[in-house]
Amino acid sequence: MKASAPGKIILFGEHAVVYGRPALAVPVTQVRADVDVEVSARPGIWIEAPDVQLSAELKSLPGPNPLAALVHNLLLALGIDPYPNLTIRISSTIPVASGLGSGAAVSVALIRALASTLQRPLSDEQVSACAYEIEKMHHGTPSGIDNTVVTYARPVYFVKGRPIEMLHVREPFTIVIGHTGVAAPTRESVADVRQLWQNDPATWDVVFDGIQALVRMAREAIETGMWRHLGPLMNENHALLQRLTVSSPELDRLILAARQAGALGAKLSGGGRGGNMIALAPESGPRAIADALTAAGSPRIIITTVESSPAA
Ligand code: PMV
Numbered sequence: 001m002k003a004s005a006p007g008k009i010i011l012f013g014e015h016a017v018v019y020g021r022p023a024l025a026v027p028v029t030q031v032r033a034d035v036d037v038e039v040s041a042r043p044g045i046w047i048e049a050p051d052v053q054l055s056a057e058l059k060s061l062p063g064p065n066p067l068a069a070l071v072h073n074l075l076l077a078l079g080i081d082p083y084p085n086l087t088i089r090i091s092s093t094i095p096v097a098s099g100l101g102s103g104a105a106v107s108v109a110l111i112r113a114l115a116s117t118l119q120r121p122l123s124d125e126q127v128s129a130c131a132y133e134i135e136k137m138h139h140g141t142p143s144g145i146d147n148t149v150v151t152y153a154r155p156v157y158f159v160k161g162r163p164i165e166m167l168h169v170r171e172p173f174t175i176v177i178g179h180t181g182v183a184a185p186t187r188e189s190v191a192d193v194r195q196l197w198q199n200d201p202a203t204w205d206v207v208f209d210g211i212q213a214l215v216r217m218a219r220e221a222i223e224t225g226m227w228r229h230l231g232p233l234m235n236e237n238h239a240l241l242q243r244l245t246v247s248s249p250e251l252d253r254l255i256l257a258a259r260q261a262g263a264l265g266a267k268l269s270g271g272g273r274g275g276n277m278i279a280l281a282p283e284s285g286p287r288a289i290a291d292a293l294t295a296a297g298s299p300r301i302i303i304t305t306v307e308s309s310p311a312a
Helices: 066-077 102-117 124-139 145-152 186-199 201-223 227-243 249-260 287-295
Strands: 002-012 023-039 045-049 054-057 086-092 156-158 173-179 265-269 276-280 301-306
Touching (some): 002 102, 002 145, 023 145, 023 201, 102 124, 102 145, 124 186, 145 156, 173 249, 227 249, 227 265, 249 265, 249 276
Parallel strands (some): 045 086
Antiparallel strands (some): 002 023, 023 156, 173 276, 173 301
16 A cells, blocks of 8 residues: 655744744645555565665664664554565655655655555554654654654644644745755754753753744744745744754855845754755745755755645
8 A cells, every 4th residue: 555745844943842842844745755565475574765775674674773663663553463574665755864854754654554554544643653753763852843744744833742733824825945965964953952952051941932932923924824924033033043053054055045036034944954944935936046046056946835735
């Protein structure tokens, strides 16, 4: 059985969300992870992921391996014993280590494909919880925002440990996503922010509170159709992320290029230090921003529309 899951971007609130503050995230349906699970005659559970030159029996993967852990956890949770012979094919157009949720999307698609092949359909809540366990292997101390937005494939207002709230997008708006060309593991930037916070919680809690205030204003703007107001809020959020030391020269260069090309606002998105930046397109459209990002050296640009019910 096949399953697919979209990528995602964080619009506001990354890093602070690890410390209990809210964040806004939206699916990016232009990039996807696809998984096909088949019961096969070949003994064992085989993972075929040609994009990353992987073709291996699960048990032979050097551990700890997130894919092996996921399959094992799920079969255990579903009480499947002995393990069936399976071939799991994974393909993804989501760039890795770039803040687009590639790990979570592969997990969610794999969980759904495996559960339906074994005729044990799971609720969204179960899928997200199962993917969260694997996010811990990718990220260390993840907030859970990636697995949540990728599972529900809707814009979300997310607070760690609280029931998920969908975001009502009153008027669609367009975001240009520009890759820096630098792969940056979220685990490292999250660990560095933790170090800062542990050394001086009072200072960094003020920064997290500042981000929280921006997230709340951004939610209000999105839900009332005042999306143009998001631009300055994005710029302010980026300034606070710079203070948290998670921007980089490449991110700052692309963000400046986008603003100079008419973006209403721009910021890094996700873990930072590399990966992607996002820019809010004006009514006249995203083209000038996309061209400016290309001229500034971005190797990959995605244009996406944020709306309440994106096409699956
Ligand atoms: O977009 P990503 O996968 O790089 O996620 C990072 C979001 C953080 O807030 C930095 C970490 C987290 O777990 O929420």
